[in-house]
Amino acid sequence: MTIRCEIVSQDRTVFEGDVDIVVLPGADGEMGILPKHSPVLTTLKYGIVKIRRGGKEELFTVAGGVAEVQPDIVTVLADAAENIEEIDVERAEAARKRAEEVLAKGVPADTDAYLAIEAALRRSNLRIDAVRRYRRGSRIPTSES
Amino acid sequence: MASAREMRLRIRSVKNISQVTRALETVSASKVRKAIAAVTATRPYATKAWQVLKHVAQQPGRESLHPLLAERANVNNALVVVITGDRGLAGAYNSNVIRFVASRFDNHPVPVKYIAVGRKGRDLLIRRRKNVIADFSNLPPAPAFADVSAIGRLAVDEFMKGEVDEVYLVYTDFVNMARQVTTVKKLLPLELVGEGLVEDFGGQHNGPQAAYEYEPEMNEILDEIIPRFTALQVYQAVLESLASEHAARMIAMRNATDNAKELVGELQLAYNKIRQQTITNDILDIVGGAEALAAK
Structure with a gap:
């Protein structure tokens, strides 16, 4: 018995396949x-x-978004998503540095610009943390990140 | 018939034109490749988002769910978002959109307001004395979601304020290099059976069998996702249109180059004839003169 899972970010399909269980970081807590x-x-x-699926786990970072659950399918619409094994740590660290530098100079007056930088910072933090904690076989149960 | 000098000038100018059109074709060819990559990359997300929106709209009691889903009893004003290009020289691309808008909305039962995306569309709409309330021209060559989200926001705002009671989106769907289809999609309130081209995936699953549970609160989640997904549909339409525009321009320029080549061939033939004729006349003159001298 499997359930179909599709993880789609704004610019690509990140994962698509039949799985045994999906655990989502829901707004009110984790949902299996x-x-x-x-x-x-x-x-x-x-x-x-x-x-x-089949005893193997795969982890994906998602930077917010929406998930729709139906009895036979889970659709994850993420603002940004990637398989943990695919994350480019150096790039994420560079992005974090850039965002921090901009914020260190003072908060931009433009709300949209501020939100964009803040989101970039949160995304890179998420990626870096995820890789540190989960990459290469270390299988600590997911807690809030 | 034109003089040989005039013919030479004409040939040279046609050759110059064909060089320009060939350059434009090459430029469009590279742009269309990028635009296609962009549009196919975002298609899955937009399609899924549309699907989720439709499922939400199919929930029992949708009228009370969210104002953006509710069909209004009295429709007094309509809003049409028209997506065209900023530039011409794209064959019939821009005028097709405007002609489509005219045939679809000129006899609309209620007054129609327009939001123009793209300079060409704006100019054509204004020339036809349409009520254009906003203009989004000069979008960047490869727009990001943030660049066009204002369009969707404006449409949602107008709808929420009650300024308009329905919102349509007219854009050009990119099918392939040779085929682009001008399309209308009803954006607000959301329709179950859309006129849109983003179809459901042949019944991969049978839609919601029961009402959703919402986490967190229903209103909170709908407030967030519905305006956002609506803006996303606009974004996808912009990308589709952009790919279509470049494809149309590339084909138009290729045709122009071909035509120019053909014209040069014909002109060259005519020029050669004139030149030949002139030479023949000159020889006849000389021979005639020589004979006249010899006869003396």
């Missing part, structure tokens, strides 16, 4: 989704989506 789950619509926090 098994096949035949009742329909749910939830916003997502910055965090980790975990899927398991």
Whole structure:
């Protein structure tokens, strides 16, 4: 018994396949989704989506977004998402540095610009933390990041 | 018939034109590749988002769910977002959009306001004396979501304020290099059976069998996702249109180059004839003169 899972970010399909369980970082806490789950619509926090299929786990960072759960499918619409194994740590660290430098110079007056920088900072933090904690076989149970 | 000198000038100018059109074709070819990459990259997200929106709209009692989903009893004003290019020389691309708008909305039962995206569309709409309330021209060559989110926000605002009671989106759907289809999609209030081209995926699953549970609060989540997904549909439409525009321009320029080549061939033939004729006449003169001298 499997449930279909699709993780889509704004610019690509990150994951697509039949899995045994999906764990979502829901706005009100973690949610484990098994096949035949009742329909749910939830916003997502910055965090980790975990899927398991055939005893193997895969982890994905998601930078906020929405998930729709149907009995036979979970659709994750993330603002940004990637497989943890794909994350480019150096790039994330460079992005974090850039964002911190801009913020150190003072908060931009333009709200949109500020939000963009803040989001960039949160995204790179999320990626760096995720890689430190989960990459290469270390399988600590997901907690809030 | 024109003089040989005039013909030479004409040939040279046609050759120059063909060089320009060939350069434009090459430029469009590289732009269209990038635009296609952009549009296909965002398609899955936009398609899924549209699907989720539709599921939300199918929930029981949708009228009370969210104002953006509710069909209004009295429709007094309509808003049409028209997406065209900033530039011409793209064959019939821009005028197709405007002609489509005219045939679809000129006899609309209620007054129609327009939001123009793209300079060409704005100019054509104003020339036809349409009520253009906003103009988004000179978008960057590869727009990001942030660059166009204002368009969706404006449409949602107008709708929420009650200035308009329905919102349509007219854009050009990119099918392939040779085929772009001008399309209308009803944006607000959300329709179950859209006129849009972003179709459901042939029933991969059968839609919601029961009402959703919402986390956190229903209103909170709908407030966030519905305006955002609506803006996303606009973004996708802009990308589709952009790819279509470049494709149309590339084809138009290729045709122009081909035509110029053909014209040069014809002109060259005519010029050669004139030149030949002149030489023949000159020889006849000389021969005639020589004979006249010899006869003496």
